[in-house]
Amino acid sequence: MEQLVNTGNDETDETLMARVPRERDVFGVLIERYEARLRRYLKRFMPGLAEEVDDVLQEVFIKAYVNAHGFDPALSFSSWVYRIAHNEAVTWLRKRKARPETVELGDDECTTFLVSMEAAHETTETHLAKDAVARALAHMSEKYRTVLVLRFLEEKSYDEIGDILEVPGGTVATFVHRAKKEFSRIYATHHAR
Amino acid sequence: MHDSATTVHDRPLSERVMDTLDERHLTPKPRWQFLFHTWVVRAVAACAFLTGSLATALTIYIVQASQFMELRIEFSRLDTLFEIVPFVWLCLVGVGVFYAVYGVRHTGTGYRYRSGVLVVGAVFASVAGGVGLHASGVSEMIDRYLLVTVPFYGPMAGFQPHHWMRPPEGIIAGTVTTLNTPVQQCTVRDLKGTVWTVHFASSTVQGGAVQEGVRIRIVGTTTGAGVFEAFEVRPFRGRGGVGMEQPLDTRPPVVMIAPAPSLDR
Numbered sequence: 001m002e003q004l005v006n007t008g009n010d011e012t013d014e015t016l017m018a019r020v021p022r023e024r025d026v027f028g029v030l031i032e033r034y035e036a037r038l039r040r041y042l043k044r045f046m047p048g049l050a051e052e053v054d055d056v057l058q059e060v061f062i063k064a065y066v067n068a069h070g071f072d073p074a075l076s077f078s079s080w081v082y083r084i085a086h087n088e089a090v091t092w093l094r095k096r097k098a099r100p101e102t103v104e105l106g107d108d109e110c111t112t113f114l115v116s117m118e119a120a121h122e123t124t125e126t127h128l129a130k131d132a133v134a135r136a137l138a139h140m141s142e143k144y145r146t147v148l149v150l151r152f153l154e155e156k157s158y159d160e161i162g163d164i165l166e167v168p169g170g171t172v173a174t175f176v177h178r179a180k181k182e183f184s185r186i187y188a189t190h191h192a193r
Numbered sequence: 194m195h196d197s198a199t200t201v202h203d204r205p206l207s208e209r210v211m212d213t214l215d216e217r218h219l220t221p222k223p224r225w226q227f228l229f230h231t232w233v234v235r236a237v238a239a240c241a242f243l244t245g246s247l248a249t250a251l252t253i254y255i256v257q258a259s260q261f262m263e264l265r266i267e268f269s270r271l272d273t274l275f276e277i278v279p280f281v282w283l284c285l286v287g288v289g290v291f292y293a294v295y296g297v298r299h300t301g302t303g304y305r306y307r308s309g310v311l312v313v314g315a316v317f318a319s320v321a322g323g324v325g326l327h328a329s330g331v332s333e334m335i336d337r338y339l340l341v342t343v344p345f346y347g348p349m350a351g352f353q354p355h356h357w358m359r360p361p362e363g364i365i366a367g368t369v370t371t372l373n374t375p376v377q378q379c380t381v382r383d384l385k386g387t388v389w390t391v392h393f394a395s396s397t398v399q400g401g402a403v404q405e406g407v408r409i410r411i412v413g414t415t416t417g418a419g420v421f422e423a424f425e426v427r428p429f430r431g432r433g434g435v436g437m438e439q440p441l442d443t444r445p446p447v448v449m450i451a452p453a454p455s456l457d458r
Contacts (some may be wrong), residue, residue, distance in 0.1 A: 019220045024214070028207040035206050054206075061210045062219065069224040074302050166304040 008142035013077035021022045027068075030077070031061050037154075038085045044137075044149050045089040056092050060085045082156075086164055093142075112152065136187040145181035151176055155181065227264050231300065238296025242318055245289025247266055248282045249323025254332035255279040279351040290315040332375070357410055357429070358384050365389060365421060366410045366429050379423075381405055381411070389421045396423040 013033065038060060049073045062083050071080055137145055150156045150164060151172075158176075162169040187190045213219075256279070283437065293315040297303040303311075328334055339346040346352070357366035367383035377394035391411060393403060403426055413423040 025213070028211065029209040031210055032205075057206065058213065060212055061206070062213060062217075065210070065214060066219055066222055067227075068221040070222070070227040072301055118372045127318075162305060163302075166306050170307055 014073060017068065017071050019079050020065065024065075026029050027065055030064075034078075034081055038081065039147070041082065041154060044153065045086075045146075046093065047085075052092060053069055057085075060088050063088065074161050076160070079160050082154075082160075083151075083166070084163045090142070095171055123190075132187060135184075136183055136189075139186050140179070144182050145179060146177065147172065147175045147179045148183060220370055232295060234296050234299045238293050238300065240295055241289045242315075242322065243288050243289075245293060245315065245319030247321025247331070248285035248289055249319045250326035250332035251282040251336055251350070252279055252286065253323055253327045254336055255282065258336075260435070269338075276454030278455045281347075281349045284415050286316075286319055289319055293318070312409075351374055360415050363411055363424075364410070369405050372405050381409065387419070389419055390418075391421045391423050393423040396426055398426045399428065438447070 013030060016026050016030055020030070035057070038082070039053060039057055042060075046053050046056065060081070064081055067084075125192055137148065140148070144166065147161065150160075150161045156164070156174045158169045161172045165172070167175075290312060292309045294308070297306070297315075299310055306314075310397050323332075323381070336350070340352060357364055361366075365381070365383050367381040367387075367389070368374060369379050370388070371380045373379065377392065379393065381389045381391050391413075393411075396411075396413065408429040410427045410429045411421060411423045412425040412427075413421055415436050416422045
């Protein structure tokens with residue numbers, strides 16, 4: 001693939017995206033760059049639906065390709081493709097009326113997340129808290145779960161989250177604040193069990 | 194289904210996406226579709242801005258032309274306020290602001306602005322545009338045109354000339370029909386067509402108002418049947434005023450035409 005596509009690793013996503021309508025194979029490079037990140041993100045949205053995550057991911061890239069001319073250079077490609085992924089995941093979940101039971105989380109991520117939520121002091125055994133965190137996230141409202149996942153697990157800035165969810169950066173800050181409160185409340189309930 | 198899916202998913206995602214694009218014969222949507230959408234949204238925002246500006250200009254003109262402050266002082270009635278406020282234009286200002294915000298929000302990165310900022314910006318833009326249009330005389334032109342041509346426009350847009358037709362309260366308005374300068378007296382045909390003899394020897398006359406054919410407002414008192422003693426005479430500008438000298442209840446005479454005799458015989 002890389003032999004056919006005239007691109008080096010130094011080319012930005014945005015530059016590559018500008019070439020996509022004329023050179024379809026360039027899109028393969030972007031898929032390779034974003035596949036793992038988006039798969040991880042989608043898994044957190046659609047836990048227990050692993051097979052569907054793959055189909056959704058494929059649809060995300062197809063939509064990105066079909067709408068290549070609609071890519072706004074004022075955005076980063078990352079925010080744009082995350083937005084497509086987010087919207088696609090929401091649509092799939094709503095179609096199936098599925099609600100996640102738990103959210104995929106690594107041990108390190110769990111620790112970082114708890115520190116971010118200022119909830120680490122509540123437990124000295126993070127590995128025991130992991131299930132509670134995952135279940136608490138799964139039981140949060142979609143809006144607030146999205147914000148926490150993007151902010152503390154995907155490590156996106158407020159502006160990037162704003163671009164993904166199409167809301168002002170200031171509103172993201174408000175959402176994060178409220179999401180933390182909601183998480184603390186639900187986490188306390190689940191951790192107590 | 195599951196087995197085949199597993200087999201398919203063994204291949205790299207990029208290959209699968211490319212194959213799917215081929216199978217479905219998918220190509221990027223043409224650029225013009227996105228440009229069209231962008232321009233439609235921008236056109237909505239521009240139309241909304243124009244609507245908001247025009248409505249603001251009409252509101253400014255109507256409130257100014259209604260001599261709102263004088264009415265408030267002289268009548269001190271809340272219902273008067275509700276009668277003269279041009280709600281139809283104020284509603285249109287709201288509609289303009291709403292669609293301007295909608296348009297900006299759906300254009301490119303418009304979602305980055307907070308709703309409050311967009312609303313304040315749209316209101317500010319409408320007021321700025323409205324002041325400009327009002328200064329250029331567009332608002333007066335449109336208002337006069339609508340008052341003459343659209344029968345239900347007047348009451349909807351705060352056109353209440355009867356506020357200036359309250360002889361018992363010492364206020365009348367009308368057109369000077371004859372003028373007798375030596376004795377400081379004139380005749381005035383009021384907005385309903387009634388003719389008054391007005392003495393203005395002891396009155397303040399503003400802006401050289403008492404001239405034949407000019408529409409004026411008079412503050413004073415009735416001293417007899419059809420006789421008015423003026424304390425103050427002001428030119429009647431704006432709605433129902435100068436330039437609209439026909440009595441409001443003047444209608445073309447209705448001519449009854451008898452049916453023609455039959456020639457069938």
